[in-house]
Amino acid sequence: MSTTRAWGTPAAHAPLAPMTVERRAPGAHDVAIDVLFCGVCHSDIHQARDEWGGAMFPMVPGHEIVGRVTRVGSAASKFHVGDLVGVGCMVDSCRACGPCGEGLEQFCEAGPAFTYNGTEMDRTTPTFGGYATHVVVDERYVVRVPDGLDPAGAAPLLCAGITTYSPLRQWNVKAGDRVGVVGLGGLGHMAVKLAKSMGAEVTVLSTSASKEADARRLGADHFKVTTDAASLESVRGKLNFIIDTVSAQHEYGPYLGLLAVRGTMVVVGVPPTPSAVPAFALIGGNRRLAGSLIGGIAETQEMLDHCAKHGIVSDVEVISIEKINEAYERVLKSDVRYRFVIDLASLRDAG
Numbered sequence: 001m002s003t004t005r006a007w008g009t010p011a012a013h014a015p016l017a018p019m020t021v022e023r024r025a026p027g028a029h030d031v032a033i034d035v036l037f038c039g040v041c042h043s044d045i046h047q048a049r050d051e052w053g054g055a056m057f058p059m060v061p062g063h064e065i066v067g068r069v070t071r072v073g074s075a076a077s078k079f080h081v082g083d084l085v086g087v088g089c090m091v092d093s094c095r096a097c098g099p100c101g102e103g104l105e106q107f108c109e110a111g112p113a114f115t116y117n118g119t120e121m122d123r124t125t126p127t128f129g130g131y132a133t134h135v136v137v138d139e140r141y142v143v144r145v146p147d148g149l150d151p152a153g154a155a156p157l158l159c160a161g162i163t164t165y166s167p168l169r170q171w172n173v174k175a176g177d178r179v180g181v182v183g184l185g186g187l188g189h190m191a192v193k194l195a196k197s198m199g200a201e202v203t204v205l206s207t208s209a210s211k212e213a214d215a216r217r218l219g220a221d222h223f224k225v226t227t228d229a230a231s232l233e234s235v236r237g238k239l240n241f242i243i244d245t246v247s248a249q250h251e252y253g254p255y256l257g258l259l260a261v262r263g264t265m266v267v268v269g270v271p272p273t274p275s276a277v278p279a280f281a282l283i284g285g286n287r288r289l290a291g292s293l294i295g296g297i298a299e300t301q302e303m304l305d306h307c308a309k310h311g312i313v314s315d316v317e318v319i320s321i322e323k324i325n326e327a328y329e330r331v332l333k334s335d336v337r338y339r340f341v342i343d344l345a346s347l348r349d350a351g
Helices: 042-048 151-158 160-170 186-197 209-218 229-235 279-283 297-310 321-332
Strands: 002-008 017-023 030-039 065-072 084-087 090-092 134-138 178-182 201-206 222-225 239-244 259-267 288-291 316-320 339-343
Touching: 017 134, 030 084, 030 151, 042 321, 065 134, 065 151, 084 151, 090 134, 151 160, 151 186, 151 297, 151 316, 151 339, 160 186, 160 239, 160 297, 178 186, 186 201, 186 209, 186 297, 201 209, 209 222, 222 229, 316 321, 321 339
Parallel strands: 178 201, 178 239, 201 222, 239 259, 259 288, 316 339
Antiparallel strands: 002 017, 030 065, 030 134, 030 339, 065 084
């Protein structure tokens, strides 16, 4: 065991502050990683404040981790000391069930070991996330960060990137498809970049007219203000695929009406309360409403390789660990373009 410096919270209503946690010594198949950067996901806030229920404290958030391998276990062969690697939302699974066998470890029937606010597969040892100087993870749940990707910009790819890449791949978005992206935040800006890299014609659907310039800078072909019914007429019944990234409460019906016949809308945002879905919005046109949750380890590596090929990283604002509580408040105000990333040198070098 080793003591690791971290920032976390002892309780749901306490601010994040310095603490120490214990990491296991690397086992035969483990790698030890010095954390360089860790993205700040909105779900970090939900869990640190126990807004979804069932939170485990003390908690060290962080599941968008990029770092360098410093040690490998005796039987580990996937990575070498010095490799730049990433760790996403999970650090283990049962490896024996159907979903695990299909590369869908996030749906492990035994329940995956999440990177934080969970336990290892022994169901007793707590997991602590990437707001820390180092982590120890089984090599099977670590991915390689390709050369050429900025490490800070690559960190959010481990959640925001795979969350938006996976549904685009599942529904085979391709050149010429008309794709709508609902919301232009941490997830939405990645959806725009990824859909464009697949050759799609992208329309951003936003409540905020002030985001049009940024949407076009990110690659969007069209921008529609969703509070303006006239603005939406040109895309009504025209979109082949919509990815809904919004976590604020909103209705799905108006967006379903923008789908072409047999079009699909996939939800990746998590509003706080259920939304009614009008049956005729689905029946009329054989439209489909679906959901998607991150991706498996192999697909996450595929996503990183795709991003390297197309020069895609997240737009980030890099902060020191001491700014994390301020960053949480700014996320809630949508005051970031588009993802905060913690430079863990600020913790490693702190007195």
